[in-house]
Amino acid sequence: MQNQNLPQFQFDITIHKDFLKHKIIQLFETLPGNKQLILSQRVLQLLKLSIENKVLLENGVKKTLQIETLYQIESDITQIFIIIPPKQDLIKKISKLIKTANGPNNIYQLVFWPQRNLIAKELLEQEGVLSSVEIMDFSFDLIPLDQDVLSLEMPDAFRDVVVEQDFSIYTHVADSINRIQLLMGNIPNIYCKGDGAKMVYDIIKVESSELDQDQDSQEVESLIIYDRSIDLITPMLTQLVYEGLVDEQFGINGNLVSLQKKIFGKEGQEGEQYQTVQMSLDKDPLIYNVRGLQPDKFQRQLQIQIKANSGQEAARIKAEQDSNLRHLNISGKIADNIRTISFYKMLSLEQGIINGDKSDKALDYIEAMIQSEIDLNKVVRLLTLRTLVDGGLKQKPYDYMRREIIHVYGFKTIAFLNNLQKAGMVYKSDPKQLFFKLQESFKLLNLNVRSDETDPKDPAYTYGGHYPLIARLTEKIFEKESWKPFKAQMQLINGFQLEPDRPARLNVPGKKPIVIVYMLGGVTYGEIAALRLLGKQFNKEIIICTTSLTNGTKLIQSLRERI
Structure with a gap:
């Protein structure tokens, strides 16, 4: 399907796709001949x-x-390639499978993604299979998920840093940035905000000195690196654009979402009740017109697209009609969900919290959710939002909520609650209310945003009035080329800060300057939609790179106990 309305990107993801394919082929060539592949689901x-x-x-x-x-493990193919993350349960299982396999001539290549950790080799030795396997490490690098979105797809990166104090993710990020610089030249302007961003920057500088690259990029004007920790509030809010709602309600992995076939009016056979949909422009160009719209508009836009297909060639009509009907079915299910009392109640409480409601409505509702044994992730997500906006919970409500969660959901939640405290998400403190100073200083709230916009321009549209902080900081760079004019406001945001002394501006006739925004710890679809709106406003080609696509539930889930 070709769509003349689609944007044309100068940043060529084909190069990254080819590099990734070549890297995977090289991995498999380490074990020539026929092989069977054993992988974790991820x-x-x-x-x-x-x-x-x-x-x-x-x-x-x-x-x-x-x-x-x-x-x-069947021994009909004796060369066995295993790729798993270094998790204890998977290492124990593969060890058991190797020990009980019948093939004495089996050859095992055990590959850890993204790399082995300290306990991996020790566990293999304890299980008695270390001498039976050849060990390697493998990272997929940046995976193109869309024309303007690339991800390392490491959803545990946030947890690894804030809980495990494992900073190896920053090396993977720096490597991916330097590969971009090898392809496109040195990026003249680098901006950083957050302590993780500083670690990445330091690694970039060390590695850059060893690279054979002395040409400045004529396409990429700036690299902006943000640490998720500078804004944990935005992910806790409900995303209100189509892509974000699909992720919130069904969960997008990479760019793949698994949906029940009955959503599409189909009946699946036993074990085949789900259908996988790929959410990307190259596979489904028609999503371009709806992915950044709110519910009031995306269904209407899909219906308009169906009518607009008349008079076009038959093959294209069929493909586009199928795409439109698919998304109409998905959006219909979303519309059913957002009309429920529970969705409306949660959304109104979120809006109340960031609008400055200081009553106990949210805490009372959280208590009711706990007593009703509602999904713990939903409970903690609202509790996290209340904590972060207030700058901490007072001793009494903190102790009460912790006690009730442990009582209702079990002692296994103690480690989870401790992780939330380590991550600075649910903690006790005398409330400081710094968020409202930040909100006022950066104008992060626009109560006049309309949900029925057909051509939204305000990035606050993506969260129903809340302007994502990373989008506002990016806007300031586009306006002033620096954060220096906003020194007082920037001091309200914790973490390291870096910007060029004399920013260089690219001016290539007929080309938009490329700006890479790299989000450590995950980026939401709502934030991506906000950055895309900024790109249109300032005539920039914004490319989003990240460790993973996330939302509040995914961040919280990553802090749950590991088996």
């Missing part, structure tokens, strides 16, 4: 995003199995 998803199945077959992969549902 790695299997990444492989689907990175390479076609026919390329796997061409490189000797005759069988692909998922470790979570595997009970025995």
